[in-house]
Structures are given as C-alpha cells and as structure tokens.
Amino acid sequence: MHPLDEATLLSASDPAGLRGRTSDAYWNFGGPFGGVTAATLLRSVLDHGERQGDPCSATVNFTAAVARGSFEVDVRAVRTGRSVQHWYAELRQGDVVAANATIICARRNTTWSHQAARPPAAPDPGGITPMATDGRNEFVRQFEFRFVEGALELQPSFDGEPRSARSCLWLNNAVPRSWDFVGLMTFCDLFFGRIYHVKRTLFPIATVSMTAYFHVDGEGLAALGTCPLLGVADANVFHAGIFDQSAQLWSPDGRLLATTTQLVTWRD
C-alpha cells in the first residue's frame, strides 16, 4: 500500500463513525502534515456509500493540533440536490474537534469548456535537480520538489527586505502514485508557507483554513498516471500575524487541475 493510502486509511468504528491514525511518514513540526489531514477528511466522503459524483470543492479548517495516534471522523451529507451534494465532516480526538471540512461533490454534465487561465512557462522536470530533503521534516521526504522559480532560500534572520512570494515548481510523490482526489487534495497543501520565501527564515506557522477547487473529474485525473504536476504559489497580504496564499496545480500538458487558497497564522 502506498504511504499516502496508509496515512489516509479510515476504518468503520462503532457505532457509526470512522477511525484513522496519524502517520509518522507524513509528520510535520508538531503534528501531521495538513495536506494529509485534509485528504483524510476528503476520503471520508469519497469512501461514503451515498456519495454522488466527484468532489469539486473542499474547505478544511485546522481547528486544533492533531496529536500522534488515533482519531475519529464523523461525516454526514448536509444536503443532496439533483446534481450537487454537500457534506460536513469533523475529525476528533476525544472531545476536541481537530479539523472540520465542508466538501461538495457534483455530477458534472458535459457541455462547453474554456480555460481562461494560462499555464506558466516551465522547462521539463527531467532536467531539474530535486530539492534535497535530507534532514527535513518527515513529510517533505515523501515528495519531490523541482523548483523552476522561487526556490526556498534561507538566511540566518530576516534582513528587512521582503522577497517575492511566488514559486513555480514541479511536484510529485517520492514513491510513484497514480493521481486521484486524495493525491490532488494532499498536493494543494504542498506549497511551503509563502512567508518563508518572503522573509527567508523559518519559524512556526499554522494553516487555519484551506479551500481547494477541483477542475477535473476522476477519469481525467486517473488518465494522468503518475506524472509530476506543475505548481504555482503566491501570496497577497501578510498582516498582523495572518497571511493568505494561493496556488494552482497544472498537468504537464497545460490543464489546470486544481486551484487552492489558504489562510495561515504565524508568530515571530
């Protein structure tokens, strides 16, 4: 089983909930990598017998630190319409809700398509050396990062001059894995905190909420196989301990697969 499938595995628990377990393979500073927590909540919907259609939108809120060990997930359909279905999920450890999510699935009809956004120019990933991941947090070592632009450059301290928040890079799993929504959700959170790029220093940050929109159906995703995705990330505002970041995930042939935003808190 791929480490990501193991990390997001949910089994039925009594009476009606689901049970999962944090994965050491995707450990971050003080808890599991948020992308895997988000993918676990998405999976509670994907695996649900009453799901209709593919996910098109997911908002995941990181409400408390997730401790190493087991957790429970409760998921319910809030509303099932003719073509759109709304879900609400909570991940709990004891009495504490550590994450919650609203997730939307839709049966898409097949009409007109138009991609207004244009893919960034980028050389083939084969010619780019992956970022060294030795000594990094565990989860980083589960992925490959091939920077086209805006690599993570660190200094001993912030020199007072904000650098660009933008990065463009090829991303993939270190152990090849075929694309599905669990993978796509995980990768929506795979962009380093933009404040690290702007200040060129590392310090504690925490995503409080992330939203992902999926612009592809399950069949289109599966057709990608295990290819790398091209990611672009940027930020708008860093203010009083909170910043936003946004990102896009592109297929190698220039199709926009997902757009995502998140809000992050920092202390310095």
Next chain:
Amino acid sequence: MHPLDEATLLSASDPAGLRGRTSDAYWNFGGPFGGVTAATLLRSVLDHGERQGDPCSATVNFTAAVARGSFEVDVRAVRTGRSVQHWYAELRQGDVVAANATIICARRNTTWSHQAARPPAAPDPGGITPMATDGRNEFVRQFEFRFVEGALELQPSFDGEPRSARSCLWLNNAVPRSWDFVGLMTFCDLFFGRIYHVKRTLFPIATVSMTAYFHVDGEGLAALGTCPLLGVADANVFHAGIFDQSAQLWSPDGRLLATTTQLVTWRD
C-alpha cells in the same frame, strides 16, 4: 435602518436558535442575493456573545434554494483556541439546510505587515458613470457599479468566441453605509458571474460555495467610512457545468481588504 442591516437582521428564537427573514430589497432571480445570505451567516457569529476577535475567513456553501420568507440559523463554536476561534453555522428552512458556513475569528497580534499584491490602476470613481440598474434584479439596484474595465456587454447569444473574464470596477452601496464585516462579506459576492462576461449572454447560474479572507480588522474597516471599494474579478476554468471565480476588494488608497473565490454551476 440600512436595507442591508434589515436584510441580515437575526433575532433570538426558541429554544436556542436565531430567526431571520429574506429581504425583497435584495432579491435575485429565484431567491435572495447570495452575498446577503453569506453576510447573514457571518452576522450570526458577529452577534454571538462568545465571539473572540474579528473574522478572518468565511466559507459559505449554498446548499439549497432559499425560499421567500423566514429561516432559522443555528451557530456554534466548534473550537476556541488561544487566538483563533472556529464557528459552524447552518441556515435552515423547515428540514432543509439551505446554506452552511465555517467562519474563523482571530485575535490578531501587531507585528510585521507586508502587502505583496499591487492594486490595479484605476481612475477616480467620480468620473465614471454608474452602470444603469433599472429593470435589473432587485439586489442589483442596492449597489453602484462603476466599471473601469470589463463591463457587462451582452449579445443575443454566445458567438463562440470566449471574451476576457476579467473586470475592474468601483463598487458601493446605493444607500451609503459605513464599512464593516457584514458589508465586506456581501461585496465579496457582488461580482457578476464571470461566465456572463466570457459568453456575453445571461442564463441561470448558482454559486455552490464561496470563501472570503479578510485582511483588515474592524477598526481599519470602520475608518474607511462609506467610500467606494475597487474590485477586480477573474476566472480560471469553465468546465462541464462548473466554473471558478476569484476577486479582490481594495480600498481607494490601495490596501487589499479582502480576497475571495467561489465555485459556480451553470446550465446552458
């Protein structure tokens, strides 16, 4: 009382919920303008006695059509941390959940600020004639739209050539109203469906989910008085009956107040 305050008014109902009523003044095609529904859910948190800090993030899902008349809102704190508080709210009519929301409030600390995004160039709003709103849906007439770029131009039918999805415009309330989070949330949904700009035709669309991030605190908002805001909206992908759109709201002196995204379904 300003029409927007009346439209978003909630009163305590028995036993523990809140009760509101749709406003004819903000009627859209087949229900209330989504921006007002979103602002109503936000208000259920703003008015709550246990709220800590100002809202920084709100995701509102439009789960079913809202019928003309009364509705109930249930709101609960999912988790209160040291500086961040997570809320979940549902708007119901009878047994049907018509909208739900996850809303995050935060006590911001006062450290470093940096605005990476740059405001668009735009002439003063005073020299731009507002879009005519006669004969439009009721809610449109509650606002002023002064287009700098990408005005809504309509043709009898789509001519097969997609136009730009981007608009830049000054926005304000038709009846002046001081800025607060209820107003800012409402305006996050005030950008016409990007598909109307791209296809230059009108047809039924429905927002299924919107997310707004607020980059300003209540004091900073109040200091703006009743000035117009500069809005920029765009879209990335129109595919199989679903498209995304994103927007920014700027103060006249170039401060980014809010960023927002939404996912919209259409039938053609």
